Amino acid sequence: MSDPALETLILPISSGDVELPEAARLLMLRARAGRPLNELNGHSLLCEQSFAPDRDALQKAGYKVEAETEEKDFDAVLVLPGRQRQEARALLARAASKVKAGGFVIACAPNTEGAKTLEQDFAALLGSADKLSKNKCRVVWGQVEPDTLDAALLKDWQELDSPRPVLDGAYVSRPGVFAWDRIDPASKLLANHLPDTLSGRGADLGSGFGFLSRMVLEKAPKVAAMDLYEAEKRALDLAEENLSGFKGKKALTGIWSDVTKGIEGPYDFLVSNPPFHQSGKADRADVGQGFIRAAAQGLRSGGVFYLVANRHLPYERTLGDVFDRVEMLADEGGYKVIKATKGKGAR
Numbered sequence: 098m099s100d101p102a103l104e105t106l107i108l109p110i111s112s113g114d115v116e117l118p119e120a121a122r123l124l125m126l127r128a129r130a131g132r133p134l135n136e137l138n139g140h141s142l143l144c145e146q147s148f149a150p151d152r153d154a155l156q157k158a159g160y161k162v163e164a165e166t167e168e169k170d171f172d173a174v175l176v177l178p179g180r181q182r183q184e185a186r187a188l189l190a191r192a193a194s195k196v197k198a199g200g201f202v203i204a205c206a207p208n209t210e211g212a213k214t215l216e217q218d219f220a221a222l223l224g225s226a227d228k229l230s231k232n233k234c235r236v237v238w239g240q241v242e243p244d245t246l247d248a249a250l251l252k253d254w255q256e257l258d259s260p261r262p263v264l265d266g267a268y269v270s271r272p273g274v275f276a277w278d279r280i281d282p283a284s285k286l287l288a289n290h291l292p293d294t295l296s297g298r299g300a301d302l303g304s305g306f307g308f309l310s311r312m313v314l315e316k317a318p319k320v321a322a323m324d325l326y327e328a329e330k331r332a333l334d335l336a337e338e339n340l341s342g343f344k345g346k347k348a349l350t351g352i353w354s355d356v357t358k359g360i361e362g363p364y365d366f367l368v369s370n371p372p373f374h375q376s377g378k379a380d381r382a383d384v385g386q387g388f389i390r391a392a393a394q395g396l397r398s399g400g401v402f403y404l405v406a407n408r409h410l411p412y413e414r415t416l417g418d419v420f421d422r423v424e425m426l427a428d429e430g431g432y433k434v435i436k437a438t439k440g441k442g443a444r
């Protein structure tokens with residue numbers, strides 16, 4: 098698949114607008130795998146990525162990946178910021194703090210996902226910004242110099258995506274995580290339809306910062322264990338903190354992985370509000386369908402799967418293919434709650 102933002106990010110280097118030393122040490126924040134990375138061959142590239150599908154793709158391609166590196170003094174730091182502005186600003190500040198004096202920061206975003214704002218923020222932090230537009234994206238770059246870097250802004254922006262209390266202190270979250278400062282209405286609807294008779298070993302597929310798992314544990318006292326599957330490690334770390342009140346009382350395990358590649362088991366029950374975006378704004382029904390297939394494989398015979406989704410997402414056929422019985426529990430506010438039961442004789 099093409100990745101216009103990644104392709105455009107590399108352009109200043111491949112065109113010679115940014116001149117790097119031989120065998121330069123490079124860091125890429127929110128790194129993604131793709132053919133454009135071949136332009137960096139001959140340099141030492143460290144990829145920082147806390148999203149499991151991208152981590153897996155980078156590792157498969159042979160790149161070194163860390164969720165969060167402690168290394169510093171890179172010759173250049175490349176950044177693919179997300180749409181959430183506080184997180185994007187924090188990433189720019191992180192890049193500026195990781196590069197050596199005189200080194201380059203290079204950042205790129207699609208025009209429809211904050212490219213103009215990125216350029217403005219970049220110039221405010223570093224003092225100036227060169228730019229290039231291509232592939233409906235904008236790449237900006239500049240050197241980090243102590244006399245032009247805004248040190249006060251750097252300090253402020255480094256804290257922008259730090260974990261903090263949300264929802265009147267009931268949870269801890271941080272910008273950049275899905276629905277970071279609120280309870281997603283779909284998850285809330287699912288929680289309202291979960292029975293208090295759930296028991297045994299369960300799992301939350303795509304746990305986010307832990308809301309659904311906590312609702313299960315608070316509502317169903319016979320649940321003995323919960324596994325939390327989450328692709329974004331930043332969210333999984335928050336979930337661990339948000340479920341700390343159950344430590345020592347229930348068996349809790351956080352699993353940083355891509356659910357569509359399969360889950361452990363067997364489980365007595367599963368709950369899920371699957372993501373339907375990976376990057377960009379386009380709906381990705383295949384992600385939720387992957388969750389459904391993984392759920393069917395991970396449940397014991399007779400196990401149940403509680404799913405919530407936007408009403409328009411085409412999940413019913415996949416559910417019917419892999420589950421013995423499918424029931425609609427709710428259809429309101431643009432969302433549907435579905436209970437799917439695995440057949441007694443199914444593997």
